Amino acid sequence: MNMILTSTVNGLVLSAIYILVALGFGLQLSIMGIFNFAHGAVYMIGAYVTYGLSVALGLNQWVSLLISVILVGASGLLLEKFCFRPFQSKPTHMIVMAIALIMILETAVEVTLGGVTRALPAFVPGIFKAGSISVDNERVLAFAIGAVLLAALTFLIQKTKIGQQMLAVAQDAEGAALQGIDTHRIAATATVIACATAALSGSLMATIFSMNPFMGDNILLKAIQVVILSGIGSIGGVLVGGLIMGFLNAFLPVLINASVGEVITILIVLGILLIRPKGLFGYELF
Amino acid sequence: MLLRVSNLTVHYGKAVALENVSMEVAEGSVVTLVGANGAGKTTLLRAMSGLIPATSGGIWFRDRKINGLQAPKIVEMGLVHIPQGRRLFPYLTVMSNLQLGASLRNDKVAVKQDLDNVFQHFPRLYERRNQKAGTLSGGEQQMVAIGRGLMAAPKLLLMDEPSLGLAPLMVAELVPVIKYINERGISVLLVEQNVSLALGVASQGYALQVGRIVLEGDIEKFKTSEVVKTAYLGR
Numbered sequence: 256m257n258m259i260l261t262s263t264v265n266g267l268v269l270s271a272i273y274i275l276v277a278l279g280f281g282l283q284l285s286i287m288g289i290f291n292f293a294h295g296a297v298y299m300i301g302a303y304v305t306y307g308l309s310v311a312l313g314l315n316q317w318v319s320l321l322i323s324v325i326l327v328g329a330s331g332l333l334l335e336k337f338c339f340r341p342f343q344s345k346p347t348h349m350i351v352m353a354i355a356l357i358m359i360l361e362t363a364v365e366v367t368l369g370g371v372t373r374a375l376p377a378f379v380p381g382i383f384k385a386g387s388i389s390v391d392n393e394r395v396l397a398f399a400i401g402a403v404l405l406a407a408l409t410f411l412i413q414k415t416k417i418g419q420q421m422l423a424v425a426q427d428a429e430g431a432a433l434q435g436i437d438t439h440r441i442a443a444t445a446t447v448i449a450c451a452t453a454a455l456s457g458s459l460m461a462t463i464f465s466m467n468p469f470m471g472d473n474i475l476l477k478a479i480q481v482v483i484l485s486g487i488g489s490i491g492g493v494l495v496g497g498l499i500m501g502f503l504n505a506f507l508p509v510l511i512n513a514s515v516g517e518v519i520t521i522l523i524v525l526g527i528l529l530i531r532p533k534g535l536f537g538y539e540l541f
Numbered sequence: 542m543l544l545r546v547s548n549l550t551v552h553y554g555k556a557v558a559l560e561n562v563s564m565e566v567a568e569g570s571v572v573t574l575v576g577a578n579g580a581g582k583t584t585l586l587r588a589m590s591g592l593i594p595a596t597s598g599g600i601w602f603r604d605r606k607i608n609g610l611q612a613p614k615i616v617e618m619g620l621v622h623i624p625q626g627r628r629l630f631p632y633l634t635v636m637s638n639l640q641l642g643a644s645l646r647n648d649k650v651a652v653k654q655d656l657d658n659v660f661q662h663f664p665r666l667y668e669r670r671n672q673k674a675g676t677l678s679g680g681e682q683q684m685v686a687i688g689r690g691l692m693a694a695p696k697l698l699l700m701d702e703p704s705l706g707l708a709p710l711m712v713a714e715l716v717p718v719i720k721y722i723n724e725r726g727i728s729v730l731l732v733e734q735n736v737s738l739a740l741g742v743a744s745q746g747y748a749l750q751v752g753r754i755v756l757e758g759d760i761e762k763f764k765t766s767e768v769v770k771t772a773y774l775g776r
């Protein structure tokens with residue numbers, strides 16, 4: 256009973272984080288047509304900036320998180336302009352660019368802070384109790400922030416003018432330019448949103464689990480699986496795909512074992528793709 | 542002159558697509574540009590709307606040089622391009638597509654007025670306003686493309702083969718549409734391979750053959766010209 260409860264809570268937390276990271280990865284893919292394999296490294300940097308500010312400099316942890324989200328988000332402007340834009344129509348070059356970014360960011364952290372695994376202190380230490388259920392506050396917080404942010408992002412994309420322009424660029428960039436839409440501005444907006452949400456996700460995960468310079472590699476693989484599973488460009492699809500991935504990753508390691516769980520997860524994703532080659536939703540839910 | 546192209550040359554890599562092309566569109570007129578497949582008609586429109594760079598020569602719109610400007614700047618000046626193949630946003634609703642046409646406008650009241658006008662002129666689009674654009678018929682999609690172009694409040698509308706892929710009955714419906722647009726004070730540069738449509742609505746014409754202008758002038762001249770027949774038949 257306890258194990259089911261713990262895994263369910265973990266499933267919800269993992270789902271929220273996977274969905275956030277996958278949404279950023281998917282936004283960059285559909286708007287710029289690039290596979291930003293460095294997205295996991297950005298997530299890791301977000302966690303380390305929060306750590307640096309709060310643990311090393313002694314700032315309030317919430318303030319540290321806010322600064323990290325703003326700084327890493329703003330760095331999206333530079334990423335889009337200097338790292339993505341020049342390679343938008345050159346997919347092979349973009350792969351090299353992304354690998355370079357991963358190596359630079361991971362090495363920078365490893366050299367300056369060491370490769371050891373650290374813990375980011377909890378934002379709200381303690382246990383959340385409701386009747387016979389008790390969960391640590393950190394997980395409740397991560398899920399709540401994730402859910403609110405997801406709702407906000409969905410609203411932004413589907414109901415606002417800039418959101419509709421993002422979808423327009425994703426569906427036909429040249430057609431969008433002919434409507435007077437500045438496609439570079441839209442790409443920059445998408446990258447900033449993706450980087451900011453990655454920084455937030457990385458920081459939240461670092462309090463629940465732990466952090467090391469390579470923590471981005473695993474989440475990147477998860478995000479790629481969620482995006483491909485759900486169908487590129489579908490927000491609703493990412494929600495469902497993220498929940499599937501989150502729960503598989505919460506239950507399988509407990510039921511079987513962590514490594515075998517990973518293998519079974521990817522086999523399930525492959526199986527779904529065999530039945531539905533365009534992913535679960537394709538573009539349908541836009 | 543509303544639009545003036547002077548000695549424009551455009552290359553794709555090393556291949557010449559347009560060579561020393563000069564043409565004009567006067568304020569308030571409907572001008573047609575005819576030519577066979579691959580003559581360079583779309584290339585000329587793409588150069589005008591800032592999608593591809595010119596090798597040499599210039600394009601002036603409302604007395605301002607526009608080659609070198611980004612596409613959104615050109616739209617803002619009132620030069621609006623309805624591209625070949627329509628290029629709608631297939632997974633967005635008809636309503637969204639139309640509103641996106643007004644991306645650069647902040648005058649909410651006038652935008653609403655223009656949206657009402659589009660719906661009044663194309664009642665079918667009003668019926669389908671919440672349907673995804675990609676699910677409409679070819680003729681309906683062309684109406685969305687035209688409506689979306691009008692939502693930008695253009696001074697000059699570039700229309701690239703609006704009749705493409707339409708049934709003859711739908712093509713005939715384009716004549717009153719173009720006349721209506723022109724009556725509202727919008728100048729039109731119409732690229733067409735459909736002879737009767739082009740000659741039926743335009744007052745001036747240009748014929749393009751492998752990247753060069755081979756005939757220009759009053760539309761009456763085009764109705765009798767051998768060159769036009771070759772241009773359309775592609776010989």
Ligand SMILES: Nc1ncnc2c1ncn2[C@@H]1O[C@H](COP(=O)(O)OP(=O)(O)OP(=O)(O)O)[C@@H](O)[C@H]1O
Nearest residue numbers: 553558576577578579580581582583584585625734
């Ligand atoms: N992106 C491109 N790269 C290289 N060559 C191109 C490109 N686009 C067009 N061309 C070439 O430039 C020439 C003119 O093409 P363009 O599309 O302007 O012709 P068109 O008159 O619009 O023809 P159609 O009536 O078939 O639309 C053609 O020879 C075409 O193959």
Ligand SMILES: [Mg+2]
Nearest residue numbers: 582583584625
């Ligand atoms: Mg063409």
